[in-house]
Amino acid sequence: MKFKFILAGAALLFALSSQAQHKSRNTDNDTISSNYIPSNLFSPSFHTQKGNEFHSVNGDPGPKYWQNRVDYLLKANIDTVAKTLSADENITYTNNSPDALQYLWLQLDQNTYKKDARSNFVTGNQPRADQHTTGYQLESVSISQNGKTEKVLYVVTDTRMQIRLPRALAGNGGKINILIKYHYTIPGNFGARTDYTDTKNGKIYEIAQWFPRMCVYDDSQGWDTLPFLGSGEFYCEYGDIDYSVTVPWDMIVAGSGELVNPAEVLTAKQLSRYNQAHNSDKTIMIRTAQEVTDPASRPVNKGTLTWHFKMFNTRDVAFGASKAYIWDAARINLPGGKKSLSMSVYPVESAGNDSWGRSTEYLKGAIEHFSAKWYVYPYPVAVNEAGIAGGMEYPGILFDGITDKGKDLFWVTAHEIGHNWFPMIVGTDERRFAWMDEGFNTFIDVYASDAFNKGEYAPKRDGEYAPGGGNPADEIVPTILDPDAPTIMTAPDAIAEKYRHPITYFKPAFGLILLREQFLGKDRFDYAFKNYICKWAFKHPQPDDFFRSMENGAGEDLSWFWKGWYYNNYNLDLALSSAKYVDGDAKKGVKVVVVNKDQMAMPFTIEVKLKNGCKERMSLPVETWLQNKATTFTIPTTTEAESVTIDPDNALPDSDRKNNVMKVK
Template structure:
């Protein structure tokens, strides 16, 4: 008997374990705790920095000289590295990002290609990098005059310390180096130079230009993932003093605050900068005429610009004699921030109209959703880089046509890229996530805030990313071409859609549809403020959003960030029930109207003409009681029976009976697999509409199929799922009951062989009596 009991108990346990295993593997509401790091003293369970949180610090004193003749830089830096960790360090790591341009770098050797069909010379040059001698030449690594042993491993350099660097100790050392600057139009890159053949001048946009400390943290130890191009940067905060020597007729823009203003700027420029602080719109510090005059100088003399930047994680700069420079002060909370733009004449009239205003819009909007912008300046520079961000400065590409006109896409492209790149000051320049590992933590969050900022620029701003309907083509694609958002930066397929569009859309849906604006905005601001000037990880974001809002979002993170399933919820069936009042006057009259409304069948219609005489009409004696009987006539017996039934009801039941409610049992199916709230619109017979919102938890016990009863006073004419297209449902054809065709279009066209004019050019040509100005590339 004991053996039998033991056997039954074990059998029961195995069934329970099996059932739990099924839930564990497939239930979309299963918690994610086992995927997230265990909370500890460094990062707590609420998603905030723990009471023992620490991070390293690196201060830089750098001297750099630009050679405008051969496009190279020679630099010397002194780094003071402070070990705030509880660990003793026997070596330290630096990033040598310029080594990505070494012809033997992993970036080139691991590059894959499709079939070679048509290729421009520019594209061919991008593949053939042997002519450019890129990469660092490290001249020396020293401390207190003594050489340090170092090892270069591709884009990383390990420096061996003469003795272990203990907790709370600092180590000061120097690095001297040289490197050629890449031509960004030929060699690509996130920085580089652009040559203007017309006036023989160059714009330099200098990024990843100096050996920088790697991050050592509580999560990864040293972050030494090689730089391959997609995964950006993991960097610690520090103070920078940077002396930049350039030709004396150059204008320099940089991270930080200019320290020797009177030595590099004229009195007029200094006065104009002072006026710009309180100006309602941008003021020209260097005009186009002045920039054109500078272009002609090509001075051989040198000038050194000195900048100081405190508590930043990187430093970038730009230099050219072509720069026009405008500025205006922007009030951000209690402080004034200088918004400034630098651009060549080729960027006018687009840049002088929009760039600095876009900076101002970004600072005010982002600060409202996160924290007050803490730095003294925010700069946008036009040059060869399409869009790239650094503390207080960013590089942006769009320009008008040579005739001064531009397409709407160029205008909005400029505004959007300035918003996006200036917005990166918040993520990741201040909320300093590990871009080498998780692109979405800066690009996705920033693209979401970019969307909010764009929408405040003007009504119906044509945002490319953020609206749920715009992500549908990506999410409905072949799953073999999709990756979860939670994918390492260097392994992502469809980089822009995965790391920018999908997370931005997910956050917009989270804000508008799942959580509501009030809960979301509070939690999002809490995350931003918790992790200012710190290094958050994905779980810190997920946990903070839940902790600060009181909303369990594991199902949302699982679906949107850890999976590739699309949203596709369908209405499979609707069953309509109505209450039987048992009142013969009501029920029999309704049945008669229904019968009268039914159309005659094909046979019945044809029988009216084909049957000349019915037999009962030919032989009347065949008719009896039932030939004249009408079952829908209300009899006294019917009335008496109903009255007895009604008198037996209490007042509450009588009221419910009189309401004449409609009962609709709606069957929903989760075809796509991604759990989402059910948003159902009911259009009533009288033309009015009502939207019912049901939280995603409706799927918690069955992730595939659910049924829901809806009770209405008015009959429903049409059911529609996701009527405002707010969930990114990929198939709207199954969102209607009764079925409703979804409109689509195709286009008939002829092959275009001539360049299409933009609308500004068309209007100019229409209004011009003379021959229109030729458009560059039209001849």
């Protein structure tokens, strides 16, 4: 007991001594209050778990990383009278996990349109009575294994289906085929991501989330069975998808992947133009506006045509179909001499170079930039399709707004094709971590706008990138200060619409801008970020993998940033407390006291403006705030100074810029 009292007394004396020392170091800022507590931000235990065999400590996939595989064979038919899609699906599922699987889970996204779907109740605003379908109508579900086909017990729960296997599927490469015959009513203009709508020359069908897809089974969640509720998008396995779509003879189908039977569905003239486009940097018209209403623009004048596509190493496919499409294309030039094809399909209402006439050029330019800057586009074709989905992405195809023009069309095109890097190449779980695709993609958009046609539509930092149209650093501050605002790490379906853009898109994108342009520098950031993309291409990273990749690749402990910016909405408020000559002599420099008034800390730049018109700057690292709420330093000068400014470029999200400037005494 005596020993314990001695220890307690010693601890008390040490605490009092530490407080006295802390106070003495901060005497210059006693007049300014501060909510900043260094130990809250700089914690040595941010990464609470060690790396393992599947996710290495450096952010790479581990030596025993595994991932299941799904290949699809799909044969679909669209009935334009009944507005239904029917299909036969053959799924080859490979269980590369070490676990035997007694049951399988599939996503049934079309069930989100049913009257009793969970998605109807997320916001409290239910769809109207005429904005529903009956969802998937499953005609049969069977499995085939070792040459034996048998019907199987299945249970549908909202947008998920569980298949209960009679025998467990072996791990480490066990295979099974799932055979599903189904149909569903295509949603009308209420479909949001999949729909049909009228144009002058016929309906446009945008077909997405149209076949049952396997849920992901991974080492982080096991079966990832979150229901489809709307904001949280997709998490899918990779594999090859072979799909055929049968439509009336007068319709054009534009889909993910490569059209493997062009000679069967195009006229000789169209086939010649199609082949020409593969070798042309200028946009080639495959089907002109004048040909849209000409029956001779189709190879047959009755019955149906089947369009056959293949896409390899992809997580999904989607397509558009219409007899109203104008169709054009051009070559995409990729690093290493590789080529791809940029294509656009749109109605006559969208024609013209002030509108969709430049869509293929926009798509080509964005892909060439992203490929040179980050990772080479892996697919043979990219399609921009005009409809009412108004900005939605799937592998190799975009659904963009039929009325979009000019810079808005370029920006939405660059953004949606950017999703082919996040999450189509880097296969993140959008349903849990939307910021890992929307935030990353909004970030790379910024530089695509700078690069396209010598900055024709730059900068994107204004307008869409900054929600209020101003300086991004200032635009994010109201969200950070909002006590009701969720954090970046909040589940996407739990983020109210008011905060969806600021939290899911804008804040994580601006966070990467800060890392690249203020904290790490472009070279270190780009090296680490490209390494992350390369190591996790066609795999499933978790947030911690990204954090570790950036820290290890850049050689910087960024736990303070992840904690303050991603897991919390910590506010930054740096303030000048004092600015005066050392010993009253301008030749000895300007002594400055800067106070950190709130919870966040960041590196910062300080500038002194001299009376002769010159300016001097100093950059202080984040370590400035490891121990202190205030820092005192001297800016070397040899002549009289006029004023001192913190963050002179307004690059940091400082919530109060009025206390950033002070005249020199």
